[in-house]
Amino acid sequence: MTTTQVDRRIEQFQNNMRLVRTEVGRVIVGNDAVVDGVMTCLLARGHVLLEGIPGVGKTKLVQTLADVLHLKFSRIQFTPDLMPGDIIGTSIVREDEGGRKYFEFQPGPIFANMVLADEINRATPKTQSALLEAMQENSVSVGKTTHPLQQPFFVLATMNPLEMEGTYPLPEAQLDRFFFKLKMGFPDVDELHEVLDRTTQAREPQVDRVLAQGEILEMRETAREVPVARPVQDYAIRLTLATHPEASGAHALAKQYVRFGASPRGTQALILGAKVHALIHDRVHVASEDVRAVALSALRHRLLLNFEAEADRVDTDAILTRIIGELAAP
Amino acid sequence: MSDREILLTALDGVERRLRVNRNLDVLTRAATAILAAAIAAVLLQALAGPRPGVFGLTLPVALFVLACLVVAGIALSRSRARRPLEDVAAEADRRGGLHDTLGSALWFTQQGTASPWIPLLLGRASRLAAGLDLVRLVPIVVPRGVRVVLLLAVALAGLSWLAPKLPPLRDALANDATAIKPEGEAEQIATLRELAEDAVRRGDTTAKTKLQRVLAALERPGASPEDKRKALDEAREYVAQRSFEAATDRERLRQIADQLGGRSEFGEVTQALRDGDAKGAADALKRLATARGESAAGREPAAAEAAQSPPGEGDLATLQESLQAVAQNPDRNLTGETQGKVAKAVQNLEEIAKRLDGAAALNQARRKLDAVSMSMSRESRLRAARFGQQQGAPNGQSPETGAANIQGGTMFRQAAVAKEGEGQRDGGRTGDASGNAQGDPVLGDEVKRPQAKYQLETVRSEAREGPDAADAVFYSASRQGDAKTGYEAAPQQYRHAAEEAMSPERIALRHRPIVKRYFTQLREQDGK
Numbered sequence: 105m106t107t108t109q110v111d112r113r114i115e116q117f118q119n120n121m122r123l124v125r126t127e128v129g130r131v132i133v134g135n136d137a138v139v140d141g142v143m144t145c146l147l148a149r150g151h152v153l154l155e156g157i158p159g160v161g162k163t164k165l166v167q168t169l170a171d172v173l174h175l176k177f178s179r180i181q182f183t184p185d186l187m188p189g190d191i192i193g194t195s196i197v198r199e200d201e202g203g204r205k206y207f208e209f210q211p212g213p214i215f216a217n218m219v220l221a222d223e224i225n226r227a228t229p230k231t232q233s234a235l236l237e238a239m240q241e242n243s244v245s246v247g248k249t250t251h252p253l254q255q256p257f258f259v260l261a262t263m264n265p266l267e268m269e270g271t272y273p274l275p276e277a278q279l280d281r282f283f284f285k286l287k288m289g290f291p292d293v294d295e296l297h298e299v300l301d302r303t304t305q306a307r308e309p310q311v312d313r314v315l316a317q318g319e320i321l322e323m324r325e326t327a328r329e330v331p332v333a334r335p336v337q338d339y340a341i342r343l344t345l346a347t348h349p350e351a352s353g354a355h356a357l358a359k360q361y362v363r364f365g366a367s368p369r370g371t372q373a374l375i376l377g378a379k380v381h382a383l384i385h386d387r388v389h390v391a392s393e394d395v396r397a398v399a400l401s402a403l404r405h406r407l408l409l410n411f412e413a414e415a416d417r418v419d420t421d422a423i424l425t426r427i428i429g430e431l432a433a434p
Numbered sequence: 435m436s437d438r439e440i441l442l443t444a445l446d447g448v449e450r451r452l453r454v455n456r457n458l459d460v461l462t463r464a465a466t467a468i469l470a471a472a473i474a475a476v477l478l479q480a481l482a483g484p485r486p487g488v489f490g491l492t493l494p495v496a497l498f499v500l501a502c503l504v505v506a507g508i509a510l511s512r513s514r515a516r517r518p519l520e521d522v523a524a525e526a527d528r529r530g531g532l533h534d535t536l537g538s539a540l541w542f543t544q545q546g547t548a549s550p551w552i553p554l555l556l557g558r559a560s561r562l563a564a565g566l567d568l569v570r571l572v573p574i575v576v577p578r579g580v581r582v583v584l585l586l587a588v589a590l591a592g593l594s595w596l597a598p599k600l601p602p603l604r605d606a607l608a609n610d611a612t613a614i615k616p617e618g619e620a621e622q623i624a625t626l627r628e629l630a631e632d633a634v635r636r637g638d639t640t641a642k643t644k645l646q647r648v649l650a651a652l653e654r655p656g657a658s659p660e661d662k663r664k665a666l667d668e669a670r671e672y673v674a675q676r677s678f679e680a681a682t683d684r685e686r687l688r689q690i691a692d693q694l695g696g697r698s699e700f701g702e703v704t705q706a707l708r709d710g711d712a713k714g715a716a717d718a719l720k721r722l723a724t725a726r727g728e729s730a731a732g733r734e735p736a737a738a739e740a741a742q743s744p745p746g747e748g749d750l751a752t753l754q755e756s757l758q759a760v761a762q763n764p765d766r767n768l769t770g771e772t773q774g775k776v777a778k779a780v781q782n783l784e785e786i787a788k789r790l791d792g793a794a795a796l797n798q799a800r801r802k803l804d805a806v807s808m809s810m811s812r813e814s815r816l817r818a819a820r821f822g823q824q825q826g827a828p829n830g831q832s833p834e835t836g837a838a839n840i841q842g843g844t845m846f847r848q849a850a851v852a853k854e855g856e857g858q859r860d861g862g863r864t865g866d867a868s869g870n871a872q873g874d875p876v877l878g879d880e881v882k883r884p885q886a887k888y889q890l891e892t893v894r895s896e897a898r899e900g901p902d903a904a905d906a907v908f909y910s911a912s913r914q915g916d917a918k919t920g921y922e923a924a925p926q927q928y929r930h931a932a933e934e935a936m937s938p939e940r941i942a943l944r945h946r947p948i949v950k951r952y953f954t955q956l957r958e959q960d961g962k
Binding site for chain 2: 105106107109110111269329330331333334335336387388389390391392393394410411412415433434
């Protein structure tokens with residue numbers, strides 16, 4: 105690949121991102137950071153966990169994104185009685201023309217490019233595990249057969265932080281599988297006006313499909329090629345280690361409130377997310393600023409806090425914000 | 435020029451300007467240090483006066499020159515050191531808001547990574563580097579320390595102006611200092627020598643011998659402080675004895691005056707004797723003898739009688755006897771025998787006066803000896819302090835309890851209390867030795883607990899019968915001690931432990947009330 109080709113691919117990447125933002129912006133009001141975060145996950149081959157109170161547009165965002173990206177989309181509403189087979193599919197008995205019976209695999213809703221796992225914490229851990237295995241391996245095993253999932257395979261799980269009764273919160277090991285955890289905030293007054301203007305009229309805004317499957321895969325490859333200098337990589341590692349209470353470079357807050365720090369998968373998410381962030385911001389290298397920009401989304405669900413943090417009502421965002429603010433950049 | 439060269443050239447420029455700023459800072463610090471040293475030198479020079487030091491320079495000036503050389507050396511070595519280019523690139527990125535472009539480009543140029551992205555990055559970095567406005571990026575900044583330098587310069591100028599006015603103060607301090615400086619010792623020795631010569635003139639051979647012995651000990655080359663101290667102590671003892679004798683003589687003179695009674699013709703003599711003025715009394719007695727018509731005929735037997743007694747004896751008993759004889763003589767005119775008594779009394783009084791003068795001179799000598807002794811004791815103060823430290827250090831062995839190496843010292847007091855009689859014991863409280871007592875009811879002082887904690891140990895005596903069959907009770911080192919974990923840390927650790935214990939439940943703390951309520955409701959429903 106020549107420099108010119110790289111230049112062209114970067115330009116194409118940014119054009120595509122611009123188109124996606126524009127189209128999504130027709131439906132979703134505000135939440136630009138969340139849209140960028142979701143796109144970053146998609147392009148970094150990760151999955152995203154969306155958290156927000158009911159009605160802020162989590163599901164709407166995912167549906168809109170699926171419309172814009174021209175990908176096969178499926179939605180699974182997680183409930184306590186949802187079974188793994190309901191997600192991955194099942195083998196049914198069929199009969200051929202000769203009257204012989206045979207098993208045929210009927211793929212479940214997970215066989216799509218973009219899967220919306222709505223209210224993932226309402227399903228039982230067994231069902232959650234079925235989804236999470238697919239997320240990690242990009243394939244589904246039924247009986248003796250392994251069925252690969254079509255790429256890009258992208259899971260957006262939503263979680264409601266308020267109604268915890270009758271839910272099965274995701275264990276830390278499964279939370280770690282998610283590339284980013286994004287929080288959708290409540291819109292301000294102007295944004296609420298805009299939401300009402302768009303959604304309470306006879307015709308709601310429609311979006312065009314602007315990105316095809318091949319273009320997304322190409323964008324993924326481009327993002328992976330962005331070079332990272334060692335000092336910046338070192339910064340990402342120091343940032344991760346600062347969350348470990350037993351590490352030598354641990355931050356004081358981590359020592360006080362964190363039980364387990366971010367995993368190496370968290371560091372991978374930092375660097376990959378930073379690469380996409382750098383490209384979005386027209387850079388051909390990863391800067392420490394890119395690492396800082398994605399640090400909160402990449403690490404907030406990977407920190408396990410101790411009892412004292414819960415008692416003092418300290419959350420991971422507060423700890424990470426302090427660490428990011430105080431860690432010396434390269 | 436390649437992208438790499440453009441980048442390196444720009445970084446060189448940034449490094450130069452950063453170095454200028456750093457050198458300004460170093461120079462300011464150096465100037466601060468040198469000016470401070472100069473101020474100290476001026477003050478020292480003014481207070482200590484010109485004294486030869488190193489290489490013909492006075493000590494303050496020599497120290498000042500040394501400080502300047504050290505500071506100049508440090509400043510030179512720092513100013514010559516170049517910052518690594520990686521640091522320079524990071525600094526330029528930070529100052530210019532370049533998002534680590536220069537730093538990353540520099541790193542990739544050093545690594546030689548083959549990727550089509552690197553030329554792209556280098557191209558962007560070189561364009562950024564070429565467009566850098568170095569003057570705005572790294573402005574030359576006057577360090578804040580310059581204000582301090584200016585203040586110090588003003589202070590130095592003021593002190594230089596004030597320094598010539600300081601000699602009176604210096605002299606005053608110097609005069610005061612002679613009392614404690616070793617040079618003062620020579621002065622005191624000279625005074626002692628004068629006193630010894632004076633004793634020779636007065637014929638006080640004992641005093642002369644004592645003082646000369648002290649002088650010999652003080653002046654002997656290689657004499658140890660201990661020898662000097664011994665000689666001084668011996669001399670001081672002799673002087674004290676002489677002073678005591680003089681005081682006794684004065685007391686006896688007062689008693690003699692009382693015995694003379696209120697006879698008017700002896701008024702002057704009596705008064706002089708009461709004042710302890712033997713010389714005055716002798717003169718008054720002479721005048722009295724003259725007034726009573728001392729005849730030439732009577733002089734010769736008187737002189738003969740006076741000559742019969744050994745001269746210089748100064749016996750107070752003889753004086754008393756003579757004076758009483760003179761006082762009891764009913765004749766207005768003195769006879770030859772009485773005149774002899776008067777002459778003898780006068781002679782005795784003169785002898786006593788000489789002894790008193792000698793004692794007064796020795797008293798003066800004693801003050802000088804004290805001064806010498808004081809200077810010697812100051813010299814050995816450090817050794818004394820060290821000795822005290824050794825004495826105060828914990829001794830591994832306790833005389834009463836065996837090997838008890840306890841922080842805070844061995845239990846000497848406990849041993850002392852044990853040896854005291856029952857009636858002398860301080861309340862008979864066994865806890866006193868280790869500081870367990872609340873306080874002494876008589877003295878009222880609060881007894882401070884030692885750092886080490888003790889526990890009471892009782893050892894049963896093997897001999898269960900007889901007067902020595904008492905249990906040995908003593909305090910030994912306890913396994914109890916200061917807490918190794920602070921109070922604040924302890925609840926925290928407890929919480930961690932509690933959380934660890936509860937974690938298998940997999941129910942977060944905030945959910946537990948909900949779960950509890952759920953089951954409580956179930957129970958209530960079951961009850962219905």
